[in-house]
Amino acid sequence: xxxxxxxxxxxxxxxxxxxxxxxxxxxxxxxxxxxxxxxxxxxxxxxxxxxxxxxxxxxxxxxxxxxxxxxxxxxxxxxxxxxxxxxxxxxxxxxxxxxxxxxxxxxxxxxxxxxxxxxxxxxxxxxxxxxxxxxxxxxxxxxxxxxxxxxxxxxxxxxxxxxxxxxxxxxxxxxxxxxxxxxxxxxxxxxxxxxxxxxxxxxxxxxxxxxxxxxxxxxxxxxxxxxxxxxxxxxxxxx
Amino acid sequence: xxxxxxxxxxxxxxxxxxxxxxxxxxxxxxxxxxxxxxxxxxxxxxxxxxxxxxxxxxxxxxxxxxxxxxxxxxxxxxxxxxxxxxxxxxxxxxxxxxxxxxxxxxxxxxxxxxxxxxxxxxxxxxxxxxxxxxxxxxxxxxxxxxxxxxxxxxxxxxxxxxxxxxxxxxxxxxxxxxxxxxxxxxxxxxxxxxxxxxxxxxxxxxxxxxxxxxxxxxxxxxxxxxxxxxxxxxxxxxxxxxxxxxxxxxxxxxxxxxxxxxxxxxxxxxxxxxxxxxxxxxxxxxxxx
Numbered sequence: 120x121x122x123x124x125x126x127x128x129x130x131x132x133x134x135x136x137x138x139x140x141x142x143x144x145x146x147x148x149x150x151x152x153x154x155x156x157x158x159x160x161x162x163x164x165x166x167x168x169x170x171x172x173x174x175x176x177x178x179x180x181x182x183x184x185x186x187x188x189x190x191x192x193x194x195x196x197x198x199x200x201x202x203x204x205x206x207x208x209x210x211x212x213x214x215x216x217x218x219x220x221x222x223x224x225x226x227x228x229x230x231x232x233x234x235x236x237x238x239x240x241x242x243x244x245x246x247x248x249x250x251x252x253x254x255x256x257x258x259x260x261x262x263x264x265x266x267x268x269x270x271x272x273x274x275x276x277x278x279x280x281x282x283x284x285x286x287x288x289x290x291x292x293x294x295x296x297x298x299x300x301x302x303x304x305x306x307x308x309x310x311x312x313x314x315x316x317x318x319x320x321x322x323x324x325x326x327x328x329x330x331x332x333x334x335x336x337x338x339x340x341x342x343x344x345x346x347x348x349x350x351x352x353x354x355x356x357x358x
Numbered sequence: 359x360x361x362x363x364x365x366x367x368x369x370x371x372x373x374x375x376x377x378x379x380x381x382x383x384x385x386x387x388x389x390x391x392x393x394x395x396x397x398x399x400x401x402x403x404x405x406x407x408x409x410x411x412x413x414x415x416x417x418x419x420x421x422x423x424x425x426x427x428x429x430x431x432x433x434x435x436x437x438x439x440x441x442x443x444x445x446x447x448x449x450x451x452x453x454x455x456x457x458x459x460x461x462x463x464x465x466x467x468x469x470x471x472x473x474x475x476x477x478x479x480x481x482x483x484x485x486x487x488x489x490x491x492x493x494x495x496x497x498x499x500x501x502x503x504x505x506x507x508x509x510x511x512x513x514x515x516x517x518x519x520x521x522x523x524x525x526x527x528x529x530x531x532x533x534x535x536x537x538x539x540x541x542x543x544x545x546x547x548x549x550x551x552x553x554x555x556x557x558x559x560x561x562x563x564x565x566x567x568x569x570x571x572x573x574x575x576x577x578x579x580x581x582x583x584x585x586x587x588x589x590x591x592x593x594x595x596x597x598x599x600x601x602x603x604x605x606x607x608x609x610x611x612x613x614x615x616x617x618x619x620x621x622x623x624x625x626x627x628x629x630x631x632x633x634x635x636x637x638x639x640x641x642x643x644x645x646x647x
């Protein structure tokens with residue numbers, strides 16, 4: 120009986136079906152997740168180095184950044200950064216005489232997710248850097264390497280295996296956080312699913328289909344993460 | 359037992375789920391200490407901060423605040439109620455979820471594992487909408503449900519919010535409980551068995567208390583994460599503090615003020631939560647090596 124109730128043709132890729140729309144939404148989600156995660160890694164590397172080696176003011180500012188982002192819900196941060204951020208940017212460009220700028224939803228989404236992820240990865244990377252024996256960095260400095268070279272040749276490669284479990288988990292959090300952009304009207308997977316479900320009234324079918332897509336993304340990411348972790352740890356003694 | 363045998367016995371390494379290692383990175387679990395607050399650069403920073411707060415209070419519009427003060431307070435109440443009820447319910451669900459994964463038969467442990475994987479692998483917003491729109495659209499088709507005593511509740515939004523948040527908390531904490539049950543030293547369980555305790559008594563007196571004790575440090579972070587998840591219920595028309603502020607935004611067309619206030623409210627709530635956990639953690643005896 121239940122099998123007759125499900126209208127599978129709704130998931131067809133061609134326009135009467137909504138499968139193509141869902142896949143396009145998934146692609147948008149992945150794009151935002153990749154962009155936001157990369158931006159977060161850059162911010163996080165800067166934040167971690169600022170927190171560990173920066174001056175007193177730098178350290179305090181980084182502390183405020185990570186404290187606020189870790190204490191305020193992502194949904195609120197996303198609204199704040201999305202609306203207040205675009206409004207501020209428009210005002211600045213208007214004051215400079217450029218007129219209002221049109222910010223693409225993709226760029227805004229990547230920026231928003233990136234700022235949130237940046238605080239998370241700051242904490243992960245800081246912990247990983249602290250796990251590297253100080254003697255290794257001291258030795259590099261004693262050989263006359265500049266701070267940037269120490270970072271590139273010693274600190275970053277040595278901390279990577281320590282950071283990977285945390286970073287891979289942040290990636291999974293990042294893919295799920297993209298769903299929150301549905302609230303600001305960006306057509307990623309969750310929002311297009313809701314639109315498809317609302318149009319066809321087949322709520323269960325579409326939400327379950329989107330869940331399968333998210334789950335596949337998580338599981339495939341898990342497989343890739345396992346390969347990367349095995350490679351990063353190849354110098355470690357087997358445990 | 360000779361020393362050789364003792365070293366040969368495999369040390370059971372506790373497999374921490376990845377969440378546990380990133381919990382501190384994604385949820386605020388400790389408050390900054392106020393000890394060195396009077397360093398010169400901090401005083402300068404605080405002066406700048408006070409200037410920003412003054413500008414915000416002076417130049418931004420706050421005249422809507424008195425009209426909505428009552429609604430905001432009741433919204434905070436709904437948020438806290440959601441947080442408390444779903445955390446407690448979720449924890450009670452997490453204990454059996456963790457237990458059956460460690461010691462249950464395959465027909466219990468496999469579904470539990472699948473449940474945790476599915477909930478942790480999909481966004482909470484999607485689960486919430488699946489329950490509210492999906493189940494909510496299925497229920498009216500069954501006359502048995504429409505005539506049952508549950509129907510007045512099932513027509514409202516909050517049961518779906520509570521259900522989604524509870525399941526989510528249970529899945530994440532269930533994974534923690536699995537690690538906690540595995541991590542209880544085998545010798546303690548063997549000792550209890552040697553004293554002739556039955557399986558039930560062993561579970562209630564030794565295994566469960568020790569596992570809960572091991573899981574306690576994660577509760578702080580999980581609860582903060584749960585607080586950060588509660589505003590999602592506003593998307594299914596539950597009137598929590600986030601929904602109240604959204605209403606203010608629609609009515610007043612203000613961009614900054616309501617959202618800044620909302621962020622401040624959540625900052626304070628998180629700080630209170632962390633302080634409360636610190637208070638209770640101090641009262642629980644621990645032995646740290």
